[in-house]
Amino acid sequence: xxxxxxxxxxxxxxxxxxxxxxxxxxxxxxxxxxxxxxxxxxxxxxxxxxxxxxxxxxxxxxxxxxxxxxxxxxxxxxxxxxxxxxxxxx
Numbered sequence: 001x002x003x004x005x006x007x008x009x010x011x012x013x014x015x016x017x018x019x020x021x022x023x024x025x026x027x028x029x030x031x032x033x034x035x036x037x038x039x040x041x042x043x044x045x046x047x048x049x050x051x052x053x054x055x056x057x058x059x060x061x062x063x064x065x066x067x068x069x070x071x072x073x074x075x076x077x078x079x080x081x082x083x084x085x086x087x088x089x090x
Contacts, residue, residue, distance in 0.1 A: 006064060015061070015072020022057055022073075023050040023080055044088065051080045 008014060027050040034040050054077040061070040 008066070008069070010066045010068045012068045012072040012075075015066075015069035015074075016076050017072075018057060018069065019054050019073040019076025019080075022053050026050045026053065044084075047084055047087075051077060051084060054080065 027047060030046045030050055034043060034046070040046070054073050058070045058073040058077065061067075061073065
C-alpha cells in the first residue's frame with residue numbers, strides 16, 4: 001500500500017482532491033446521524049472531527065516528502081473550516 005501512495009505524483013491538485021474527499025465521506029455519515037439520531041442532533045463537533053482527518057493526512061504526506069500534496073490538503077482544510085464556521089454562524 002505504501003508503494004502505491006509513494007507512486008502518487010506530487011501535485012497540489014491531487015492534494016486538493018484528497019482534501020475534499022477525505023472529510024466528505026465521514027462527514028456525510030455524521031450528517032445523516034445528526035439528522036436521524038435524536039441524541040446527536042446538537043453534536044456539531046463531530047463535523048470538526050471529520051475535518052481533523054485532513055490534519056492527519058497532511059502530516060503523513062509531509063513526512064513522506066510529498067509537500068505539494070500536503071499543501072493541497074492544507075488549503076482544503078481551511079475551506080472546510082470556513083464552511084463549518086459559516087454553518088455554525090448561520
